[in-house]
Amino acid sequence: MSPRILFSSILLLSSAVFAQKVPLPEVARNSAEPTALDQRQPDPEEGVIQLDVTVTDASGTPVAGLDRADFTLFDNDKPAKILTFHECDQAVQKPDAPTDLILVLDQLNLNPQDAAQAEKSLNEFLSQDGGHLVLPTSVYRLSWRGLSVTSQPSTDGNALAAEIAKKNGMRPILWESPNKGFNESDLPDLNSRLALGSIALEAIKKPGRKLVVWIGYGWPAPLWSQTYDFDQITEFSTRLREARITLYRVNAWDDPKVKNNNHPYDYRSFLEGVQEEKDASSAKVSLEVLATQSGGAVYGVMKYADFVKGRPSPDQIAHIVVNSIASIVAENSASYSLSFDPPRMQSVDEYHSLKVEIRKPGLVAHTRAGYYDEPVYYDQPRRIPAQHLSVAQLEQVLEQSRRKSESQLVRELSTIELTERMSSARLIAWESRLPGKKAWQALVALADASIFLDPPAAEIPALPKPTLAEQREQFSRIVHYLDDMVPKLPNLFATRTTDRYEEPKTPDSDTWKTARDDRSLHLETSNTVTVYYRNGDDFVESDSRNDKKANKGTRSLEAHGTFGAILTTVIPDAVYGNLTWAGWEMGKSSPMAVFRYSVPESHSHYNISYCCYPESLGGGVFQRLTGYHGKIAFDPASGAILRLTVQADLSEKLPLIRSDIAVEYGPVETGGRTYICPVKSVSISRGRTLRSILIWGESFQIYGPFETLLTDVSFRDYHRFGSTSRILLDSPDAQ
Numbered sequence: 001m002s003p004r005i006l007f008s009s010i011l012l013l014s015s016a017v018f019a020q021k022v023p024l025p026e027v028a029r030n031s032a033e034p035t036a037l038d039q040r041q042p043d044p045e046e047g048v049i050q051l052d053v054t055v056t057d058a059s060g061t062p063v064a065g066l067d068r069a070d071f072t073l074f075d076n077d078k079p080a081k082i083l084t085f086h087e088c089d090q091a092v093q094k095p096d097a098p099t100d101l102i103l104v105l106d107q108l109n110l111n112p113q114d115a116a117q118a119e120k121s122l123n124e125f126l127s128q129d130g131g132h133l134v135l136p137t138s139v140y141r142l143s144w145r146g147l148s149v150t151s152q153p154s155t156d157g158n159a160l161a162a163e164i165a166k167k168n169g170m171r172p173i174l175w176e177s178p179n180k181g182f183n184e185s186d187l188p189d190l191n192s193r194l195a196l197g198s199i200a201l202e203a204i205k206k207p208g209r210k211l212v213v214w215i216g217y218g219w220p221a222p223l224w225s226q227t228y229d230f231d232q233i234t235e236f237s238t239r240l241r242e243a244r245i246t247l248y249r250v251n252a253w254d255d256p257k258v259k260n261n262n263h264p265y266d267y268r269s270f271l272e273g274v275q276e277e278k279d280a281s282s283a284k285v286s287l288e289v290l291a292t293q294s295g296g297a298v299y300g301v302m303k304y305a306d307f308v309k310g311r312p313s314p315d316q317i318a319h320i321v322v323n324s325i326a327s328i329v330a331e332n333s334a335s336y337s338l339s340f341d342p343p344r345m346q347s348v349d350e351y352h353s354l355k356v357e358i359r360k361p362g363l364v365a366h367t368r369a370g371y372y373d374e375p376v377y378y379d380q381p382r383r384i385p386a387q388h389l390s391v392a393q394l395e396q397v398l399e400q401s402r403r404k405s406e407s408q409l410v411r412e413l414s415t416i417e418l419t420e421r422m423s424s425a426r427l428i429a430w431e432s433r434l435p436g437k438k439a440w441q442a443l444v445a446l447a448d449a450s451i452f453l454d455p456p457a458a459e460i461p462a463l464p465k466p467t468l469a470e471q472r473e474q475f476s477r478i479v480h481y482l483d484d485m486v487p488k489l490p491n492l493f494a495t496r497t498t499d500r501y502e503e504p505k506t507p508d509s510d511t512w513k514t515a516r517d518d519r520s521l522h523l524e525t526s527n528t529v530t531v532y533y534r535n536g537d538d539f540v541e542s543d544s545r546n547d548k549k550a551n552k553g554t555r556s557l558e559a560h561g562t563f564g565a566i567l568t569t570v571i572p573d574a575v576y577g578n579l580t581w582a583g584w585e586m587g588k589s590s591p592m593a594v595f596r597y598s599v600p601e602s603h604s605h606y607n608i609s610y611c612c613y614p615e616s617l618g619g620g621v622f623q624r625l626t627g628y629h630g631k632i633a634f635d636p637a638s639g640a641i642l643r644l645t646v647q648a649d650l651s652e653k654l655p656l657i658r659s660d661i662a663v664e665y666g667p668v669e670t671g672g673r674t675y676i677c678p679v680k681s682v683s684i685s686r687g688r689t690l691r692s693i694l695i696w697g698e699s700f701q702i703y704g705p706f707e708t709l710l711t712d713v714s715f716r717d718y719h720r721f722g723s724t725s726r727i728l729l730d731s732p733d734a735q
Contacts, residue, residue, distance in 0.1 A: 043653075044651035044653050044654060045083060045084055045653075046084045046339045046653065047083040047339030047341045048340075048341050048377045048378075048653070049241075049341070049342055049371055050241075050244065050337065050338075051073075051337070051339070051354070051368055052209050052244055052335055052336070052337055052367065052368075053295075053336045053337075053338060053356055053366065054295070054331060054332055054334070054366045055336070055358055055363050055364065055365050056331065057362055057363055057364075058362050060331065062330070062332070062333050062335075063334065063363055064089065064333075066336065066358070070358055070359045070360060071085070071336070071338065071357075071365070072356070072357045072358075072359065073338065073354070073355075073356055074353075074355040074356070074357070075340070075343075075352050075353075076352050077353070081340060081341070082338050082339070082340055083340055083341065084338065085336065085338045086337045086338075087334070087335075087336055088209070088335045088336065089333070089334060098136060098207075098208040099209045099210070099211065099335075100136050100137070100153050100203075100206070100210045101134075101135040101136065101138075101211050102137070102138050102140065102199065102203070102212045102213070103125075103138070103139045103140070103215060103325070104140045104195075104199065104212065104214045104215060104216075105118055105119060105140065105141045105142065105164075105215050105216075106118070106142050106192070106214055106216030106218065107119070107142060107143040107216070108143055108144060108192060108195075109192060109218065109219055109220070110216055110217075115143075117253075117314055118216060118253075118317075120318065121215070121252075121317055121318040121320075121322060122321065123164070123165075124318050124321075125157075125326070126139075126157035126160050126161045127158060128157065128326075131157035131158035131159075131161075132155065132156075133154070133155040133156070134155075134333075135211070135329060136153035137153060137155065138150050138152070138153045138154075139170075140173075141164065142192065142195045146172060146173070146174045147172070147173045147174040147194075147195045147198060147199075148171055148173060149171050149173055149202075150163050150164065150171070151163065151170075151171060173202070174195065174198055174697065192218065192219035192287075193219065193232075193236075193285060193696070194696045196214075196236075196287075196290070197235075197236070197695060197696030197697075197698075198696055198697070199212065200236075200239045200240055200243045201239065201696065201698055201700050203243035203244075204239065204243040204616040205615050205616070205618060205619075206618075209244045209246070209335070209337070210243060210246070211246055211248065211296075211329070211332055212245050212246070212247045213250055213324075213328055214247065214250065214287055215251075215321060216250075216251060216253070217249075217251040217253055217254075217255040217287075218255075218287030218288065219286070228281050229280065230274065230276070230277040230280040230349070233274050234274075234349050236285060237293070237371060237372055238372055240290070240294055241294075241368060242616050245294060246294050246296045246332070247290055247291040247294040248296040248297055248298075248324075248328050249287050249288055249296075249297075249299060250299045250325060250328075251298075251299070252312060252316070252317040252320035253317070267286055267289050267298070269283075270286070270289050271289060273293070273351045273353060273370040274351065275351050292369070293369040293370070295366050295369070297328075297366075299320075299327070299328070300320045300324050342371070343373065344375075344377075345373045346375060346380075347375070348374055348375060348513040349372050349513065350372065351372055352371055352372070353369065353370045354367060354368055354369060354371065374513040375514065375705075376514070376515055376703065379652060379657060379686070380515040380516075380706075382519055386415055386416065386417040387417070388416075388418075388419050389417075389418060389419065390418070390419055390456065391418060391420045391422050391456050392456065394416065394418060394446075397412065397416070398433070398434070401435060405435070406436040406438055406439050407438075409434070409439045410439055413439070414442060414518075414520030414521075415520075417446075418453065419453070420450065420453055420454060420455060420456045421450045421452075421454060421455045421456075423455065423459065424680060425588065426447075427444065430443060441499075441501075441522070441523040444499070444712055445501045445710060445712075448501075448682045448684070448710055448712050449521070449684065449710065451645075451682045451684075452647060452660055452662060452684075455585055455586070459585065459586045460585060461584045461585075465581060465583075466593070471581055471595075474593055474634075474636050475579070475595070476639075477634075477637075477638065478571065478632070479571070480639055481634075481641065482568065482571060485675075486568070489675060489677075490671070490720050490721065491532075491533065491535070491721035492532070492533045492670065492675075492718055492720055492721065493530055493531065493532045493718075494531055494533075494715045494717055494718045495529075495531075495716050495717040496529055496531040496540070496713060496715055497526065497528045497716075498526065498527055498711060498712070498713050499526045499711070499712040500523070500525045500526070500709070500710075500711050501521040501522060501523055502521065502524040502708075502710075503516060503520065504520065504522065506689075506691075506704070512691040512703070512704045512705075514705065515705045516705045516706070521710055531715070534721070537565065538565075566646065566661070567641060567644065569605050569606060570597075570599075570630070570632070570644065571632075573599040573603060573605055573606065574595075574597035574599060574632070576599070576603040577598050577603060578597065578598045579596075579597045580597075581594075581595060581596070582595055582631055585633055587642060588666065590635070592635065592636070592642055593633070593636040594631050594632065594633045595634075596630075597630060598628075598629035599627055599628050599629065601625065601627035602627075604625055604626060605625070606625070606627075606628050606646065606648065607623065607624070607625050608623070608624055608626055608648055608659045609621050609622060609623040609624075610622045610656040610685065610687055613655065614690055614703050615700060616702060619701075622654070622655050622656055626648045626649055626659075627648075627649040628646055629647055629649065630645035630646045630647050631643070631644075632644055640665070640676045641676075642664065642665050642666065642676075643662070643664050643665065644663050645660070645662045645663075646661045647660040654687075655687050655688045655703070656685060656688075657706070658684060658685055658686035658708075659685050660683070660684045661682070661683050662681065662682045663678055663681045664681070665677060665678055665679065668718045670718045670719055671719075671720035677715065678715050679714070679715055679716075680712075680714050680715070681711075681713045682710070682711070682713070683709075684708065684709070684711075686707070686708045686709075687706060688703045688704065688705075688706055689704040689706070689707050690702070690703065691703070
């Protein structure tokens with residue numbers, strides 16, 4: 001549909017909007033349909049913490065068919081609201097959230113004879129039922145050569161067995177060769193934990209639940225009095241939870257943790273969550289403890305007394321391994337996924353115990369024992385108090401700046417938040433009156449941050465509110481303006497300067513868990529380019545190689561479409577939303593009329609994107625079609641739009657919680673004619689940062705604290721593309 005036909009349709013519908021709010025029929029939109037979203041995009045309804053729960057009866061049989069009302073969740077013994085609830089059935093695997101089986105063949109901590117028996121037992125499991133496996137299965141091998149894995153999850157057990165048997169058939173993950181890896185003098189318990197951590201980091205990158213079965217007795221556990229790194233304990237808890245790993249141990253061999261310790265080793269003595277650094281010990285990260293805390297279990301438990309009667313035969317070992325894995329798969333044939341929001345915390349690493357109770361008698365729920373609550377799970381309130389000033393009060397501060405150094409003024413401006421909008425005209429009036437460039441930049445950031453507020457009362461003309469009929473007439477002028485003027489805008493080019501403001505860099509001493517204290521904005525980068533408007537679209541010609549290098553993993557706020565596309569998206573959407581009179585404002589030389597609008601997501605064509613997801617969500621760009629609201633300020637006589645604001649309606653659970661754009665338009669003379677073109681835009685976003693942490697020998701990207709970005713864009717030096725030509729005819733008869 002052409003813009004003219006589209007806006008004619010809008011004009012016919014707008015009278016009904018102002019008369020009464022009635023459902024409107026669909027019309028074609030002058031914008032592309034939204035693209036399909038990544039299946040791993042977060043659900044705004046889902047809680048911050050996700051739990052996988054299995055329910056069994058008295059005989060240990062899994063119970064299916066329960067609903068949300070049957071579950072009660074306790075967080076630190078207090079009832080917690082369950083936000084989302086799903087039943088999971090292995091028989092109906094969903095492509096976006098499958099349950100995977102991960103088998104870990106631990107040959108590092110077994111002697112050669114037991115290691116060979118472990119591999120033989122694993123092969124027996126894989127070859128059952130003609131090699132048909134119930135779940136997509138991966139096999140990891142941990143040995144003195146390092147950690148390796150089969151090529152991809154498969155339900156073909158025979159193919160997996162062949163890949164394991166083939167020399168160099170598995171993909172190396174850690175320690176690719178004996179020369180590059182660890183040697184026998186290294187501590188096996190350390191390297192075993194590195195392997196489990198690496199498996200967790202691999203699993204985080206994939207959706208769905210994972211059943212990790214560790215075949216072997218696990219790593220040696222030093223005496224429980226030995227201290228251990230508290231951060232490592234919190235990381236194991238957090239990453240296993242994020243990866244949705246339920247961990248199991250299957251053992252059929254003599255366990256040196258039992259045989260060699262002076263006192264009988266009972267992992268059940270160490271299951272309580274670690275609250276503080278002083279309580280951290282190596283036994284708290286033993287395989288048995290981590291498995292039980294994840295909601296899993298310890299299979300094939302064999303006491304040293306069992307071995308003095310004689311070692312089990314190879315057939316007995318295979319029986320223990322095969323039956324234990326089969327039992328684990330069967331016990332998880334039905335499970336439930338639920339989510340909840342943890343309490344907001346100010347301190348890091350606060351341990352919370354978890355418990356799930358089932359309303360029906362005789363049923364037992366199995367899930368994670370607890371989690372660590374962190375401040376960065378939410379956007380925290382500003383910790384450094386701000387001065388809330390009117391524009392007039394701010395100007396008093398600026399008047400007094402002559403008695404202050406520039407650094408003092410910059411510090412003071414960074415603590416101020418305006419309660420009113422500071423207009424571009426009032427801002428520009430101070431440019432030459434401030435003590436230096438940094439003070440001017442600080443004032444620009446402060447003024448831009450106020451651009452979505454109402455103006456001071458003195459800048460609101462005392463004019464009567466138009467009648468509904470007058471409002472309809474005013475809106476019809478907007479439609480006619482877009483219908484007549486925007487399509488006729490000639491090919492132009494202009495100079496565009498983009499100033500990007502960011503919060504201070506996070507100190508190296510801060511961890512990913514620490515919320516930011518200082519939210520002041522400082523100019524980070526500035527660039528000037530030539531922007532072109534041609535055939536209804538605006539673009540910048542640049543070196544694509546440099547663009548890729550600059551934009552890789554970089555958050556940006558591009559106000560693309562400020563010349564017309566943003567208008568032809570918002571105005572049709574506004575008609576289908578809620579459009580009301582907002583009042584009068586004083587423009588540059590005359591009063592402007594202002595409409596307020598809001599557009600629900602169901603009728604929105606406003607698509608936002610933000611870089612990027614962390615590896616725990618598969619990476620890539622966050623993209624969402626969202627509802628939004630804002631204001632349209634225009635010349636009531638001509639309908640020319642002079643100011644437009646667009647504020648996205650975003651959930652605090654999303655990686656982007658604010659995405660706002662304001663565009664100011666004004667008369668520009670070029671080629672002997674005057675056109676209404678963008679002269680300034682401000683974009684403000686607030687979203688999660690990404691932090692790279694070094695953990696278990698790998699660099700891994702996760703969410704960090706929230707931060708605000710502000711982009712100030714100005715347009716100047718407009719020129720019109722054009723050419724003059726004369727055609728000389730050879731004769732009067734020439735056509």
